[in-house]
Amino acid sequence: MTTLLHLDSSARRASVSREVGDAFADAWRRANPSGRHVHRDLAAEPVPFIGEAWTELCDYVLANQITDIGRYKEAVRTPAQAEAWAVLEPLLDELVAADVVLIATPMYNFSVPASLKAWIDQVTFPKMSLAGRRFVIASARGGSYVPGAPREPYDHQERFLRDFIAGHFGVEDVAAVAAELVNSRLDPALAGRRAAHEKSYADALAAARELGGRY
Ligand SMILES: Cc1cc2nc3c(=O)[nH]c(=O)nc-3n(C[C@H](O)[C@H](O)[C@H](O)COP(=O)(O)O)c2cc1C
Numbered sequence: 001m002t003t004l005l006h007l008d009s010s011a012r013r014a015s016v017s018r019e020v021g022d023a024f025a026d027a028w029r030r031a032n033p034s035g036r037h038v039h040r041d042l043a044a045e046p047v048p049f050i051g052e053a054w055t056e057l058c059d060y061v062l063a064n065q066i067t068d069i070g071r072y073k074e075a076v077r078t079p080a081q082a083e084a085w086a087v088l089e090p091l092l093d094e095l096v097a098a099d100v101v102l103i104a105t106p107m108y109n110f111s112v113p114a115s116l117k118a119w120i121d122q123v124t125f126p127k128m129s130l131a132g133r134r135f136v137i138a139s140a141r142g143g144s145y146v147p148g149a150p151r152e153p154y155d156h157q158e159r160f161l162r163d164f165i166a167g168h169f170g171v172e173d174v175a176a177v178a179a180e181l182v183n184s185r186l187d188p189a190l191a192g193r194r195a196a197h198e199k200s201y202a203d204a205l206a207a208a209r210e211l212g213g214r215y
Contacts, residue, residue, distance in 0.1 A: 009116040016140035021104025027212025053080035142183030160174035
């Protein structure tokens with residue numbers, strides 16, 4: 001059975017990144033009626049930051065060259081490490097079981113929310129491979145970061161996720177859809193960009209639906 005892991009990370013319930021992610025997930029469910037849709041809301045139910053015991057598990061995996069995710073549990077040797085493992089194991093199991101991972105994320109301070117980064121820190125081990133999976137990034141930003149925009153070099157949201165997914169998960173199959181200029185809904189200084197936002201928003205929803213329908 002094919003499985004979609006769908007992560008949300010906006011602190012808002014009425015959120016553009018949630019809408020774009022939902023557009024993908026709705027189309028994916030229609031295209032995969034017997035598929036499994038697993039939804040995790042990292043903002044509503046945050047995962048804890050990693051602690052020292054987590055780093056001990058990570059160091060053991062690295063020092064012992066354990067690259068098989070199924071063997072990570074061998075690193076658990078103390079009660080504190082067992083506690084850290086109990087937090088990360090269900091998150092990791094959920095990720096490994098997914099065929100498609102949808103990351104819906106706002107841009108916060110040019111990057112991703114701490115809620116999403118906390119999840120990334122929990123599930124990422126040295127030299128792990130998630131090859132064979134597909135990732136989709138559904139994002140929303142207050143400004144514009146398209147090629148040629150003055151703020152293009154400040155995009156540490158989509159660029160970070162692409163680099164991270166390729167560099168740490170070994171996955172090159174990454175699609176990204178972004179709704180830009182969302183702040184034009186609120187900021188009088190961006191009122192002149194409202195039409196550009198409406199187009200970016202409509203295009204992002206359409207692209208997310210199109211992708212979801214063929215994944
Ligand atoms: C804490 C916070 C930080 C933000 N930082 C940025 C930023 O650095 N660049 C930007 O373009 N927009 C920024 N924004 C605007 C959001 O990216 C925008 O509101 C977007 O729609 C958020 O996604 P959401 O609608 O899914 O919550 C920020 C918003 C918040 C709440």
